[in-house]
Amino acid sequence: MKITRTLGVFVFICVFVFFPISFPTIIAQSQGVNVEEITDYQEWNESRIIDKDVIIRSGATLVIGKGVEINFVTPWIGIIVEGNFLVKGTLKEPVVIKSDLVTGSFSITTTASSNVMIRNAEISNGGSAAYLVRGVMNKVSANSYRGSLEIDGGEIDVQNTTFKNNLYAVIVNSSDAIIRVNRSRFIDNNFDVEVNGNGNSNVDFQYNWWGNINGPEETCFVYNNKQQCYYEKIYGAFNFSNWLIKENFRDPVLIVPGILGSEEGSNNKWVLDPVLHTFDNLIADLEKNGYEQEKNLFLFPYEWRDSNVxxxxxxxQKIDEIKQLRHWPKVDIVAHSMGGLLAREYIESSYYGNDIDQLITLGTPQLGAPESYLRWERGIGLPSLQEILFSKQMLLWVEHDGYNDTFDYIHNRPISSLQELLPVYDYLFDIDQKALRAYPNYYPRNQFLENLNNKLDGLDKVEFTKIIGKLGNNESSMAAFNVINIDKGKYWIHGYPDNIESIIGDKGIGWSDGDGTVPIDSAKGIASDQEIEINSSHQKLPSKASDIIYNVLTNYDSIANIDPLIIHSILFVPVFSPVDIQIIAPDGSRMGKNFETGGIYNEIPGAYYTGYDTKNEFITIPNPVNGEYQVLTQGTATGNYRVEVSKITEVDVPGGEAKESTVTLRGTTELDVREEKKIELANDDTVVAVNEDTLPPITTLASAGTRGTGDWYTSDVAITLSA
Structure with a gap:
């Protein structure tokens, strides 16, 4: 009997020495303390008091929404993650996970099957330790401790989170877990990070603030004439390099335009909307608030006619370049219109690099834009300034590339992005059947957007903000079409909008509120972390929302006071070869090719010239002043040429309609031959060709002097020519 007791005590001691656990845990389990089990999908969008363990079972998901506060009020409890745990705070409204207990505080514990994402959170007063008696007369003792985040396996991604006043902030016990804790702060914890075992190459604690510009606190001493150092609050082999030298940081910002938001200039280099200047005010606002281009502000112009895929x-590739340049793991994206779908395609892809923190979309058609139906089915658009400009540019491409018309160009080049903007909901009312067709039956399919909206879980990886334009007019944005089935050859295969080509009537269009381009229901389309509505047209959203964008990016108010460039009219001058072009404005300022030096004049504010080494040469001048303009040409070969001069003027109506006036200048040229023609912009927004005098002058000659024999003059002669 005595031997049995001794053996029992020995086993008891060994258990606690080699497998330390807390007495409160044993007692709680023996007493059958209640446990809340999560076995399916749950969202917590209101603050909660937690008084018992919460277990997220394998296959289940718990999402904690922005601004929620979780308060643990019972000792030695926590959240045990066997499934998915998503903490989705925002910069403005972080999630708070805390306890007011002095001892035995909470722990979030992961397992091998865990998938944990914590974003924009504050974790405080967590972690625990228990001192246990393991032998007779208190001579054998040890402690059991847990971190506020206790990692026993799984995949864990923690970003922009503050660990503060925890007994133990993070403890890693697994050699297999994949761990990223970046862009976070460790402040006033008793112990910050402990990584046990032989090391784990998948443990990444880079880019964090450790409370000091010199990184984790280090203590050094001399032993055997050698300096020895150890870290006060971290332990184990893991990567904590590239630490922050200040507590707050800014991710680099990348601006992504939408359709027509980029132009191809000289040397095949794409530039960000130099024509309508959609982003000028936003860029100026960000720069005024401390951002600097090519340092923490970047642009992504691209060939928008190609597929978003x-x-x-x-x-x-662009994001990878920024990460390497800035030695930083993530960027924020501000995307206008279709650019939001492009950014989503990357975020929701299988090759996403987990390198975007915030996605801000501006007027993105999350469910498609009915306006694209007109382009796809017939190659036409309604008369807005942007749509008329789009049509003019397409005619230039059609002629230069040898297509029959814009419809042929759209489908056979093709402009894939237009098809990827088609709506994926019911928007065609069949007049013959007197019924709204059910998408996708007898609709032009948009499989790109269908697939994209079937992968929305990917957006959980970013903080997603939608900024939406709403003009407050139920007839501002195209939402649907009343169609009839009629044979129009290759056009209108899926239905002809009744009276679409009429100059009066509703043109077979159903209208709704929106930003003039994207209907409100499509802009709202999918769930996001926050949704902000402003009174703005589609094109002006980046300008009008610039202060909001800065606030979302940084949680600070903008100090900028930028007067936005508002374009109400534009002069568009495309060149149909074989000539290059230069324009001289009424004040003498020039834009276009310098015929003497081969350089480029750029003297008209806001104007854009593609350059003369491009396939499609043109000049644009925003808000052109009225008066006489000189249009100079220089031949690049022998042949006939023409230059079209169009003024497109916005009409002050909710839908943003516009009107145009065009004149065509024609001529015949040879290599290096220069010609001058003139046009005048009149007060009524029309373009007028200044008449050229095509009749030869009638010249008379008069002479005066002293005449001699045979009408020869014998004195000086004065000759006068009159015409």
Whole structure:
């Protein structure tokens, strides 16, 4: 009997020495303390008091929404993650996970099957330790401790989170877990990070603030004439390099335009909307608030006619370049219109690099834009300034590339992005059947957007903000079409909008509120972390929302006071070869090719010239002043040429309609031959060709002097020519 007792005590001591656990845990389990089990999908969008363990079972998901406060009020409890645990705070409204207990505080414990994402959170007063008696007369003792985040396996991604006043902030016990804790702060914890075992190459604690510009606190001493050092609050082998030298940081910002938001200039280099200047005010606002281009502010112009699927791969390359340049793991993206779909394609892809923190979309058609139906089915658009400009540019491409018309160009080049903007909901009312067709039956399919909206879980990886334009007019944005089935050859295969080509009537269009381009229901389309509505047209959203964008990015108010460039009219001058072009404005300022030096004049504010080494040469001048303009040409070969001069003027109506006036200048040229023609912009927004005098002058000659024999003059002669 005595031997049995001794053996029992020995086993008891060994258990606690080699497998330390807390007495409160044993007692709680023996007493059958209640446990809350989560076995399916749950969202917590209101603050909670937790008084018992919460277990997220394998296959289940718990999402904690922005601004929620979780308060643990019972000792030695926590959240045990066997499934998915998503903490989705925002910069403005972080999630708070805390306890007011002095001892035996909470722990979030992961397992091998865990998938944990914590974003924008504050974790405080967590972690625990228990001192246990393991032998007779208190001579054998040890302690059991847990971190506020206790990692026993799984995949864990923690970003922009503050660990503060925890007994133990993070403890890693697994050699297999994949762990990223970045862009976070460790402040006034008793102990910050402990990584046990032989090391784990998948433990990444880079880019964090450790409370000091010199990184984790270090203590050094001399032993055997050698300096020895150890860290006060971290232990184990893991990567904590590239620490922050100040507590707050800014991710680099990348601006992604939408359709027509980039132009191809000289040397095949794409530039960000130099024509309508959609982003000028936003860029100026960000720069005024401390951002600097090519340091923490970057632009992504691209060939927007190509598929978003292909451009998403180029976006990945651009982000990789920024990360390498800035030695930083993530960027924030501000995307206008279709640019939001492009960014989503990357985020929701299988090759996403987990390198975007915030996605801010501006007027993105999350469910598609009915306006694209007109382009896809017939190659036409309604008369807005942007749509008329789009049509003019397409005619230039059609002629230069040898297509029959814009419809042929859209489908056979093709402009894949237009098809990827088609709506994926019911928007065609069949007049013959007197019924709204059910998408996708007898609709032009948009499989890109269908697939994209079937992968929305990918957006959980970013803080997602939608900024939406709402003009407050139920007839501002195209939402649907009343169609009839009629044979129009290759056009209107899926239905002809009744009277679409009429100059009066509703043109077979159903209208709704929105930003003039994207209907409100499509802009709202999918769930996001926050949604902000402002009174703005589609094109002006980046300008009007610039202060909001800065606030979302940084949680600070903008100090900028930028007067935005509002474009109400534009002069568009395309060149149909074989000539290059230069324009001289009424005040003498020039834009276009310098015929003497081969350089480029750029003297008209806001104007854009593609350059003369491009396939499609043109000049644009925003808000052109009225008066006489000189249009100079220089031949690049022998042949006939023409130059079209169009003034497109916005009409002050909710839908943003516009009117145009065009004149065509024609001529015949040879290599290096220069010609001058003139046009005048009149007060009524029309363009007028200044008449050229095509009749030869009638010249008379008069002479005066002293005449001699045979009408020869014998004195000086004065000759006078009159015409």
């Amino acid at each position: 292909e451009n998403a791969k180029l976006l990945q």
